[in-house]
Amino acid sequence: DAGVTQSPTHLIKTRGQQVTLRCSPKSGHDTVSWYQQALGQGPQFIFQYYEEEERQRGNFPDRFSGHQFPNYSSELNVNALLLGDSALYLCASREIGSSNEQFFGPGTRLTVL
Amino acid sequence: SQQGEEDPQALSIQEGENATMNCSYKTSINNLQWYRQNSGRGLVHLILIRSNEREKHSGRLRVTLDTSKKSSSLLITASRAADTASYFCATDGTGFQKLVFGTGTRLLVSP
Numbered sequence: 007d008a009g010v011t012q013s014p015t016h017l018i019k020t021r022g023q024q025v026t027l028r029c030s031p032k033s034g035h036d037t038v039s040w041y042q043q044a045l046g047q048g049p050q051f052i053f054q055y056y057e058e059e060e061r062q063r064g065n066f067p068d069r070f071s072g073h074q075f076p077n078y079s080s081e082l083n084v085n086a087l088l089l090g091d092s093a094l095y096l097c098a099s100r101e102i103g104s105s106n107e108q109f110f111g112p113g114t115r116l117t118v119l
Numbered sequence: 120s121q122q123g124e125e126d127p128q129a130l131s132i133q134e135g136e137n138a139t140m141n142c143s144y145k146t147s148i149n150n151l152q153w154y155r156q157n158s159g160r161g162l163v164h165l166i167l168i169r170s171n172e173r174e175k176h177s178g179r180l181r182v183t184l185d186t187s188k189k190s191s192s193l194l195i196t197a198s199r200a201a202d203t204a205s206y207f208c209a210t211d212g213t214g215f216q217k218l219v220f221g222t223g224t225r226l227l228v229s230p
Binding site for chain 1: 217
């Protein structure tokens with residue numbers, strides 16, 4: 007049983023570019039959340055998707071957007087990249103209605119130059 | 120913004136010793152969870168304690184929760200070099216599933 011998978015592992019972009027990160031949830035999970043973790047900090051919640059809709063959003067600008075597909079996989083898009091967007095982006099999945107134990111993927115390390 | 124603070128920020132011990140990490144949070148919670156992170160990679164879920172529980176055990180882990188003080192502690196007994204990692208507490212409020220993480224404790228266990 008595969009856990010949460012994310013792609014790519016690493017990514018280097020330049021300021022102003024756009025990036026798309028991908029996540030496949032753990033089998034049986036239907037809810038996907040995205041987190042941003044800056045170096046030396048705890049993860050910060052970006053948004054959560056369930057039934058292909060954004061259900062909850064953290065304090066992130068509209069440059070951050072997402073999508074969930076019918077197979078529950080998800081994408082995180084970031085437009086007009088800034089240097090401060092350099093971080094580890096983590097995807098987490100859970101089964102709606104269960105306890106809130108969330109399973110995290112290995113993350114995508116984004117570097118913006 | 121972070122929910123709260125973990126204390127200490129860094130902890131260095133020898134194998135076989137116990138490690139205690141503390142977490143404080145700011146708002147009412149539904150659950151509190153502890154996660155481990157190795158070398159800036161994905162987080163591994165360790166244990167979940169509900170707001171109506173005071174103590175929970177899992178293997179070498181013991182977690183306590185004091186909702187009146189808005190604090191929790193994680194005890195790792197008989198530590199091993201493989202326990203070297205960053206440890207984060209995370210809370211979720213009533214009605215919400217987003218996790219709000221603390222700032223983390225970096226644990227170094229030397230052989």
